[in-house]
Amino acid sequence: MTTPDFAALKKDFPILQTERHGKPLVFLDSAASSQRPQQVLDAMDYAYTHAYANVHRGVYGLAEAATNAYESARLKVARFIGAPDSSEVIFTKNATESLNLVAGSWGRANLGPGDAVVLTMMEHHANIVPWQMIQAEKGFEIRWIPLGDDGKLDLTELDTLLDGAKLLSVASMSNVLGTINPLDQLIEAAHRAGALVCVDACQSVPHMETNVAEMGADFVAFSGHKMLGPSGIGVLWGRMELLEQMPPFLGGGGMISNVTTDGFMPDAVPSKFEAGTPPIVEAVGLGAAIDYLESIGMDAIRQHEIELTAYAMRALSERLGDSVTIHGPSEPSERGGVLSIDLEGVHAHDVSQILDSHGVAVRPGHHCAKPLMKELGVNATARASFYLYNDTSDADALVDALADAQSFFAP
Template sequence: MAAVDHDRAAQVGAQPLDVKAIRSDFPILDVEVNGRRLVYLDSASSSQKPRQVLDAMTRYYETTHANVHRGVYAIAEEATRQFEEARAKLARLVNARSAREIVFTKNVTEAINLVAHSWGRRNLTAGDAVLLTEMEHHANLVPWLMLAEERGIELRYIRLTADGQLDLSDLDRLVDGVKLVGVTCMSNVLGTINPVAELAEAAHSAGALFLADAAQYVPHLATDIQQLGCDFLGFTGHKMLGPTGIGCLWAREDLLEEMPPFLGGGEMISDVRLDGFLPADVPWKFEAGTPPIAEAIGLGAAVDYLTGLGMDAVRRHEVELTSYALCKLAADHPDLVIYGPADPASRGGVISLALGDIHAHDLSQVLDTAGVCVRAGHHCAKPLMRHLGVTATARASFYVYNDESDVDALSEALAEARKFFG
């Protein structure tokens, strides 16, 4: 399984991150909130941006902004070159066979909607089945629910075990006869890392395609789409040190070739007549309108930054920090409920928690006064919250700029909250 391989690599090869040096690259970490230093523990929602990313975007606007794929003049050609170079960086990051397999989208939500709209409408009719899981983010549920409503397709779900893993005991029966299997690589609520390669293999054995929601995976673990065996994989820039408004769908080129366009307009055509149009080649036929150019270039700079740290080193850092957090929080707060797998090696740096009967919103309000930023709510995963029997949790999540002092600050703030509501 891919996740296990990555962990082994992280254990033996990677150097520890120099968090102090990393922190100095993030201007926002110097900001004070409520007179306290910012303790940012909400990277699973959106990560902060290093100066290198901000500078790349500013430099582009200050020196070479023009529309891409259009002008025949120097700065337009340079803008196009930088935009397409960003695409190539994403392709290399996930070991795609070609940059033509990378379609820029707004985010993972748009990437999955693209697949549901374009591939789904072309290939799914009433009675066809799609297999999803109970731990999916709404982004990998609602597009399929919409298609089910419109087309009468059947949706099946892999349920969860008590400790927040996918229950694969019934997989053979569930996967039998489905056309697509769509699974998150890592739960944004529980941190569970799913056996993606195994699931992709099961999907292919059943004659189905495999779609991976990698929003929480690509930013944190070395990702090799060939090793994972996916057919579609979506990830987003703003969770991996890049700007908002830019993400991508990676898909096998032969699938993209067969799929009809998604949005129609400029940029996605090779010819337009008054009685019809001819779409552009992949991937541009899926990129209607002027794209977010500066954002793509910023995301390219984020990929450079992460590659510079080394994705194995990033993973090792997060496993160590998550181990520390699980021990520290459990020791300091015996009444704290932590959801998801107990073993740090089988989960990401995402910790959903509940403290006594204090509502997540009240908890995060008190944490805010200590400068500690956590997410409170249903995390866009309401079916999973129902499975857990809660309406909301507070969630702390880690990234390259977090260290043990952030976990300590969280623990102290939790004690404050207990005092306030106790």
């Protein structure tokens, strides 16, 4: 396979042709939400213009076309993540809802006093708060895998932490540190201890090859909008025998097989978990995003991002020296393209403001990971994150703008 021309990809993304404050937009916030190519916009536009009706149950041709488009998106997602059965792919609103589904359905049915759920210190709030909400109701214990050196998890007490636990829920990649967690080791240890494993794969599915069957997890959650798809759609993949046993999460139309004045019978998986009109055109958009990603190749995307991250880390340290701290693993191949930056003497919020005046979009704050930030001893970082449409010119713009922020705030 020939190496894709990443520099040429930018032209597929209309928003990347625009300017901010008279400067070309340098978009470095894809870890929060990516941009989308014309192909995704066209697919959604076509669906709304030519093939839109509510899905399922309609007998007219348009309803059938919409249902086919929605269900073929499910097939694409299943193939993309290596799901053995496309019915194991549940469409949600976003990864947050997917994790709430696991906590609210599986957690509420299976957790009680004396039980334990194991999380890590680098989780996003989306993989913390849903468990705390069910904990308040059910009274189980939450244990935390601590942070070790170089932005990695400290696994020395892993077996003790997993002892007697019913579930481990862990991010595949930290949205703050970029750390790629050792899922093989974590899943093997959890299963040995008799615990299920839920993976918050929001930060990894868009950026590297994912195969849920090989991964061996029990649940995997991710969002469409971080992988060139639209906002408003997320995915929960789960093992069929677990999904079949779980009670419904949200109630309403579409998730029942029968309703009487006395009660209801839930429908089969995945309909059981898709109450109400689903994100129909969003699913079509996600399908088109997957087509786009596959046309480039996930391994090529990963390689491009490793090279770009290495380039940016080197450029930052050469230009700004000790005044810049990048949190997380120092070795680019052990991390994703997420750089959480501390610039000495300038608060992250001010950094981001100055960068914006250069057209450079980065995100300041705690990145919805307050326990981790407390552990790192910072209350905010400026986070720059790369995706397939970024190149070394974007990294150069970042470094230039940071140098300007530093001189602006120099005493």
